Amino acid sequence: MTSSRGRRVPRVWVPVLATLVIVVPLTWMWQSSRVPSAYSVMDMGYPDYGGGPQPSTSLAGHAGHGTLSHTGHTMAPITDLVTDPNRPADVRVDLTAASAGVHVGGREIAGFTLNGSTPGPTISAVQGQLVEVRLTNASVSDGVTLHWHGLDVPNAEDGVAGVTQDAVPVGAEFIYRFVADQVGTYWYHSHQISDPHVRGGLLGALVVHPRGERPSGPDVVAVAHTYGSTRTVNGRTGELRVAARPGETARLRVINTDNQPMPIWSDSAYRLVAIDGTDVHQPTMIESQRLLLTAGGRYDLEVAVPASGAARVQLSRATAVVVGSGRPSASVPPQPSSVLDLLSYGTPAALGFEPARAVRHFDYRIGRRPGFVKGRPGMFWTVNGHLYPHVPMYVVRKGEVVIMDIENRSGVVHPMHLHGHHVVVLSRNGVAATGSPWWVDSLNVDVDESYEIAFEANNPGIWMDHCHNLEHAADGMIAHLMYEGWDTPYRIGGPSRNQPE
């Protein structure tokens, strides 16, 4: 009997053990993916020093004002990182955010407006002016913020709910102040629950003009946005007509506010004169190639109006900007199959810093695997093999030169956006850049591509480094760049229900 019982015991337990082998790891994965109802980004994931010097203090200090970290060293709160409060504003803008029905293409969709319209008003400034924006939340129930996409503003003005401020609740206001030092085309959008907010139209353009006289030709902002399934330019379907005389040169500032890259092509020759606000050095004419503008990115094009008719610039198939006074060709010109390669466009120029001086070398490897994020099962994006919230916190010190290798093995394109900094592309798939310095704040990292980028760590604070396909970001494709010695008093979640993505 003993031997019989001895052999029957395992028989009962084998299926139970086998079940535990499956269930226990799944439960553990589920449990470890859950996040508290309020947490600091400082507690997320793990510090990555990129081979550079490590701090002697704990990173997770948690600021009130000048709090002490666990080891007794002072961490300064990022709320100190503001524009000089004593300097008067040169440009004042009041923006009121509201939940509203948006009429697009004969339909109404649930969306948002700023001062009663979407896109919101274009903010214009001249280089060096101090811009002050008073954001009032009239009726956006989840709260709202404004992020100045592409402008390297002081950290406390960056508009990321739960990282640089609390979401602005209904009836409250928040004042943003920044000096418009960077000439070029930028945009602003809510960075609270950003995917539905941006989809719904909580966005607008921001243009910084150089000092001095402006060129005589038309200067046109073209905000491309898809409301529901309807593509628009500046909130309207179809064509945006721009009056211009033959021979004049128009500057088109194209902003892609969608989650996906957008093809751009024209029936006339054009030049790509600026990328993400930075001028291209000696751009050449583009004739039979199309451009691919990544999500969140901006291209400034110069188009000469032909002697007869008008130049037609397609922003995807569905929308176009038509520049000229003559009758435009009604039909969509064929989309060139070849895409302009920015790696070799224009001619080299000085970068202003030396990437070879880099003291940190980070990896941002994007993958995809099944698992749990915030307790939800599914297929999710990984950063360096880890699922959110176990993502790297890239740690730097002010003044350092940083190199980052971004690699996409996830099967889907990702528009990577680093807040507060502009990065320069050194190489793609191991091929060095040979054209104009290719400065970006939003980089299209296509499937199986790898980019080596470099930047100067010259803007202290805590900065998001995430995918600007905002649906992906909401699924956890977020990391942060943090400067040693800085902490945030804000929390994801909490009473303000901060949810940056």
Added chain:
Amino acid sequence: MRMVYKVLAYVVAGLVMVQAAAIAFAQFGLMAWIEQGGTLDAAAMQSDDVSFTGVAGYMIHGMFGEMVIPIVVLLLLISSFFARTTGAVKWALIVVVTTAVQVTLGLLADGAPALGILHGAGALVLFGSAIMAGMRAKATGAPAEDASTEPAAVPVS
């Protein structure tokens, strides 16, 4: 538990049929919509309200393929441990592996469309394995599910 195993196996087969039906519905719906002047690009595809007959097929295919079927298949594997049917675990494992391959192919095919060929063929393999699993449970006969009434499989010495 054998009945649970059997039902889950047939549920997997049924879900694979739903997958095939959903994707065909979506594909024909899309074709008809484009014929009638609809335009689709990446931004529209990701938006919440591209509306044509069959568009739900894409959503169903993605949700069932990435979530529902893997969960049911794991339950099938767990039930196989208790099913006490010769080959139950083996067939459940075949279903698990085939499902894993299918999910992987489905995701990779976004970047390498030729893998879609294998994904389509793999569906038939998965369907067949799930049916085989279900039929094994039937073929073995049906001793009572309660372990206490089941004859001991080991000789009593």
